[in-house]
Amino acid sequence: MTVTLHYDVPSADEYNDLRIAVGWDLSTPEIITLALQNSLFTVTLRQAGQLVGMARVVGDGGLAFYVQDVIVLEHLRGQGYGKLLMDEVMKYLHATAKPGSGIGLMAALGKEAFYEPFGFHRRPNTLRGSGMSQHPSKW
Incomplete structure (x- = not known):
């Protein structure tokens, strides 16, 4: 079955289903809808109308x-779909981000090498310290 690229925003249910399929935490439809609506850029992969992959860019549209x-469903990994998504993300970033902007991501453990061909660098390095995060569910 053919996988097609789209520039659409998935529904909250589709997004949660995709997250469940890859073992990520769920969120409420209200939070997901808000998050997806506030994305700067979203690209999806669909197979027979079903969401099978996606990527998005968030931030302030200027500096960050x-x-x-x-995300690509496991049965479709290794077929170039993740690269296809990242190629579209990078086209958006090259057209939108200006000198002085920062572009970041947090790779899933063990997936860091996937992002290196797109110009992303592991941290810490000689320019930047370790990435850090905080999870509100721990409050």
Whole structure:
């Protein structure tokens, strides 16, 4: 079955289903809808109308851009679909981000090498310290 690229925003249910399929945490439809509506850029992969992959960019559209939710269902991995999504993300970033902007992402453990061909560097390095995060569910 053919996988096609789209520039659409998935529904909250589709997004949660995709997250469940890859073992990520769920969120409420209200939070997901808000998050997806506030994305700067979203690209999806669909097979027979079903969401099978996606990527999005979040941020302020000026100084800060963040690659988020690069997801491809496991049975489609290794076939170039993740690269296809990232190629579209990078086209958006090259057209939108200006000198002085920062572009970041947090790779899933063990997936760091996937992002290196797109110009992303592991941290810490000689220019930047370790990435850090905080999870509100721990509050």
